[in-house]
Amino acid sequence: MSDAPTIRVEGVSKRYGETFAVREVDLDLAPGECVAMVGHNGAGKSSLIKLMLGLTTPTAGSVRVLGGDPASAAASHIRQQVGFLPESVAFHPSMTGRETLDFYARLKRVPRDGNDALFERVGLEPAAVKRRVGTYSKGMRQRLALAQALLGGPKVLFLDEPTTGLDPALRQSFYEIVRDLRDAGTTVLLCSHALTELEGQADRVVVMNRGRKVADGSLATLRGLAQLPVRIRLTLPSGEVVETACANDDKVATLRQIACEGPEIADIEVVQPSLDEMYAHFLRREAAE
Numbered sequence: 701m702s703d704a705p706t707i708r709v710e711g712v713s714k715r716y717g718e719t720f721a722v723r724e725v726d727l728d729l730a731p732g733e734c735v736a737m738v739g740h741n742g743a744g745k746s747s748l749i750k751l752m753l754g755l756t757t758p759t760a761g762s763v764r765v766l767g768g769d770p771a772s773a774a775a776s777h778i779r780q781q782v783g784f785l786p787e788s789v790a791f792h793p794s795m796t797g798r799e800t801l802d803f804y805a806r807l808k809r810v811p812r813d814g815n816d817a818l819f820e821r822v823g824l825e826p827a828a829v830k831r832r833v834g835t836y837s838k839g840m841r842q843r844l845a846l847a848q849a850l851l852g853g854p855k856v857l858f859l860d861e862p863t864t865g866l867d868p869a870l871r872q873s874f875y876e877i878v879r880d881l882r883d884a885g886t887t888v889l890l891c892s893h894a895l896t897e898l899e900g901q902a903d904r905v906v907v908m909n910r911g912r913k914v915a916d917g918s919l920a921t922l923r924g925l926a927q928l929p930v931r932i933r934l935t936l937p938s939g940e941v942v943e944t945a946c947a948n949d950d951k952v953a954t955l956r957q958i959a960c961e962g963p964e965i966a967d968i969e970v971v972q973p974s975l976d977e978m979y980a981h982f983l984r985r986e987a988a989e
């Protein structure tokens with residue numbers, strides 16, 4: 701990974717009238733990094749993405765994407781290297797999948813000859829590509845939406861709630877595509893409310909609350925900061941499950957003690973705090989400050 705960030709957000713605020721949608725946010729995203737942005741409804745996630753897309757300009761601070769201001773008139777070359785999958789995509793129902801992707805390719809001024817490869821990549825079968833979008837299932841529409849976001853091989857990809865309404869198998873294949881993109885050096889910013897499914901997918905998690913960034917780090921870093929207890933789950937030979945909790949730093953000593961002095965056990969499991977629990981912790985901490 702090169703050190704120059706693909707995206708640099710510095711001291712950014714965005715105000716709509718009296719409402720601060722984004723407040724004094726600093727955020728760097730490196731090439732090939734997959735970052736998950738989480739937060740309640742109205743936390744400022746979409747507003748931040750709009751700023752990074754250059755659709756709006758900050759009230760204060762600066763946004764740099766691929767070294768330039770994405771909102772400037774001269775930034776069409778930047779916008780061409782950015783893919784965006786919005787939270788709700790409305791395609792024209794009477795156009796086929798192929799016509800839809802051709803249309804977006806023309807808009808983005810990228811050659812259409814890569815479209816077949818894109819359909820294959822997102823798992824849209826040739827027969828489906830010929831059908832009108834109005835006949836598509838939610839999963840097929842979302843695959844087409846992803847193909848649209850991948851047009852031109854973007855260096856930066858924004859995905860807003862990409863897996864909402866998808867079945868578990870489709871979610872998995874979605875994240876596989878995201879992993880391949882990240883491995884190929886694409887910077888991916890992913891917004892989601894589905895916290896549990898983000899575990900293992902993102903290199904870093906950014907927690908937003910009321911426009912502010914309240915936490916930012918790898919899951920391991922956030923676990924260290926939150927200092928939430930780990931749970932030790934013991935299954936006794938009778939099948940009964942007993943749970944105890946201890947500080948993360950004490951878990952080895954606790955396990956040793958259980959092994960030496962505890963009851964006979966059939967199975968043991970150490971359960972780290974989930975992303976859901978950490979998210980709740982950071983919001984509680986923010987509310988208390």
Ligand SMILES: Nc1ncnc2c1ncn2[C@@H]1O[C@H](COP(=O)(O)OP(=O)(O)OP(=O)(O)O)[C@@H](O)[C@H]1O
Pocket residue numbers: 716719720721722739740741742743744745746747748
């Ligand atoms: N164009 C706008 N005009 C006025 N207020 C706005 C505008 N866009 C966003 N806001 C306000 O800014 C705040 C942040 O909204 P934003 O859509 O960025 O949140 P979000 O985290 O994306 O929420 P969700 O998860 O529901 O999509 C909200 O209070 C919202 O009402």
